[in-house]
Amino acid sequence: xxxxxxxxxxxxxxxxxxxxxxxxxITLKTQPWVSLLDLLRERxxxxxxKKGCDHGQCGACTVLIDGKRINSCxxxxxxYDQASVTTIEGLADEQLHPLQQAFIDHDALQCGYCTxxxxxxxxxxxxxxxxxxxxxxxxxxxxxxxxxGAYTNIVDAIMVVKEGKNDSF
Amino acid sequence: MTPFKYFLAKNTSDASFLFENHPRASFIAGxxxxxxxxxENVSRPDTLIDINKIPGIDQIETLNNGGLRLGALVKNxxxxxxxxxxxxxxxxxxxxxxxxxxxxxxxxxxxxxxxxRTRCYYFYDTAVPCNKREPGSGCSAVGGYNRIxxxxxxxxxxxxxxxxxxxxxxxxxxxxxxxxxxxNERTIDFMNFHRLPGDTPHLDNNLQSGELxxxxxxxxxxxxxxxxxLKLRDRTSYAFALVSVATALKIEGGLIKDARLALGGLAHxxxxxxLAEDFLKEKDPIAANFAEAADIILEEAKGYxxxxxxxxLAKRAIIRNGLTAANLKKI
Numbered sequence: 001x002x003x004x005x006x007x008x009x010x011x012x013x014x015x016x017x018x019x020x021x022x023x024x025x026i027t028l029k030t031q032p033w034v035s036l037l038d039l040l041r042e043r044x045x046x047x048x049x050k051k052g053c054d055h056g057q058c059g060a061c062t063v064l065i066d067g068k069r070i071n072s073c074x075x076x077x078x079x080y081d082q083a084s085v086t087t088i089e090g091l092a093d094e095q096l097h098p099l100q101q102a103f104i105d106h107d108a109l110q111c112g113y114c115t116x117x118x119x120x121x122x123x124x125x126x127x128x129x130x131x132x133x134x135x136x137x138x139x140x141x142x143x144x145x146x147x148x149g150a151y152t153n154i155v156d157a158i159m160v161v162k163e164g165k166n167d168s169f
Numbered sequence: 170m171t172p173f174k175y176f177l178a179k180n181t182s183d184a185s186f187l188f189e190n191h192p193r194a195s196f197i198a199g200x201x202x203x204x205x206x207x208x209e210n211v212s213r214p215d216t217l218i219d220i221n222k223i224p225g226i227d228q229i230e231t232l233n234n235g236g237l238r239l240g241a242l243v244k245n246x247x248x249x250x251x252x253x254x255x256x257x258x259x260x261x262x263x264x265x266x267x268x269x270x271x272x273x274x275x276x277x278x279x280x281x282x283x284x285x286r287t288r289c290y291y292f293y294d295t296a297v298p299c300n301k302r303e304p305g306s307g308c309s310a311v312g313g314y315n316r317i318x319x320x321x322x323x324x325x326x327x328x329x330x331x332x333x334x335x336x337x338x339x340x341x342x343x344x345x346x347x348x349x350x351x352x353n354e355r356t357i358d359f360m361n362f363h364r365l366p367g368d369t370p371h372l373d374n375n376l377q378s379g380e381l382x383x384x385x386x387x388x389x390x391x392x393x394x395x396x397x398x399l400k401l402r403d404r405t406s407y408a409f410a411l412v413s414v415a416t417a418l419k420i421e422g423g424l425i426k427d428a429r430l431a432l433g434g435l436a437h438x439x440x441x442x443x444l445a446e447d448f449l450k451e452k453d454p455i456a457a458n459f460a461e462a463a464d465i466i467l468e469e470a471k472g473y474x475x476x477x478x479x480x481x482l483a484k485r486a487i488i489r490n491g492l493t494a495a496n497l498k499k500i
Binding site for chain 1: 170172173174175197199200201204205207208217219221246250269270271272273275276406407
């Protein structure tokens with residue numbers, strides 16, 4: 001395709017992508033510089049995923065891509081054509097996801113702004129299977145900051161789900 | 170962020186072709202560093218060439234010589250948790266897991282890790298001079314707040330440090346980097362890959378414009394009996410190193426037969442000093458010998474206003490990590 005370097009409209013070119021978001025296949029057009037986070041929040045109204053630092057430092061924007069947790073602020077939506085994205089809105093089915101219930105049960109938040117990212121990150125952590133004890137959970141959750149300092153309860157909530165004790169709580 | 174055009178490369182020659190037609194392009198893989206730099210207007214490519222779908226460079230495979238090839242597109246997390254890497258090159262696995270966060274390691278690729286740029290705050294701040302960002306504009310870290318900066322191999326033009334943990338282990342292990350160019354393929358020894366700042370601090374490494382890293386080779390000698398990666402930083406997780414040390418030893422009959430000491434957070438590249446490594450050969454793995462090796466390495470160290478503490482910290486880290494590696498009981 002010939003692109004005229006001086007033609008603003010061609011520079012603003014939109015690309016068509018098809019992404020499965022929370023189980024639903026969506027085809028839309030996006031400009032290449034739109035982050036996955038902005039696509040979710042601004043285009044698809046999935047505002048559960050939060051914008052904190054927008055630099056990959058706080059983890060509030062964590063979502064799952066094909067089951068793996070990533071920072072949606074540090075990636076362009078256009079790079080996820082044909083991928084499957086799960087956000088906090090897609091974790092629960094009929095009932096709350098066990099992590100969501102555990103966060104409530106353990107009072108694992110104060111203001112709640114970091115919570116969607118914490119829960120998506122924890123879901124990724126459990127699927128990855130590399131955390132074998134409480135120390136591992138703390139280390140592998142270090143990409144999610146909580147400025148209210150609810151860390152102790154967050155780790156409690158994750159440990160309960162990890163050990164399958166959620167129902168007995 | 171400056172608007173840009175986007176192309177998806179089908180293979181390495183397609184990537185080269187796209188680059189030739191868009192010489193102000195950047196390749197993008199994980200993007201965790203590049204996108205951040207683009208948001209800050211530090212990097213302003215007019216085109217992104219997405220290399221994520223290039224086949225054949227996203228695997229880890231055993232080499233005929235007994236070494237291991239790490240594809241450039243393999244994610245840092247997949248590399249660190251790979252069973253062969255864990256068993257055979259645990260130093261590399263530990264170093265990778267000491268860096269970044271779980272989310273970033275799921276995104277960042279091996280090729281991108283090598284190519285990440287300094288986190289010098291003056292480099293990131295487009296309002297102030299920086300020779301790395303804007304050649305000839307001056308260095309704000311020299312005479313500025315330079316607590317995180319270099320004590321080895323710096324120049325008056327730049328005292329930035331290279332931030333990778335993974336690369337410190339790759340330096341210690343004696344890796345090599347395989348590169349695809351439009352004209353030819355070539356391989357660079359790891360210690361010749363990154364550059365010291367000298368008069369050209371804008372050049373981080375010896376990759377030429379348009380060249381693409383395809384893989385990293387690890388040699389057969391894996392040092393999986395006596396190794397340790399020690400990372401010292403302001404918090405115990407998810408922070409860049411003030412000082413890090415990768416130590417790999419071969420010990421027979423109680424004596425050190427081969428030693429590798431690579432340092433991170435101290436220079437513009439992972440730092441090795443073969444004089445210090447040679448000194449340790451045929452020596453007892455005891456604190457006094459590691460201290461002397463540290464003195465050899467740090468003899469040329471130069472502290473600035475706020476980072477002179479790194480000299481002593483590095484020495485103590487080298488001693489402690491040497492003892493940890495020597496006394497390791499697992500294989």
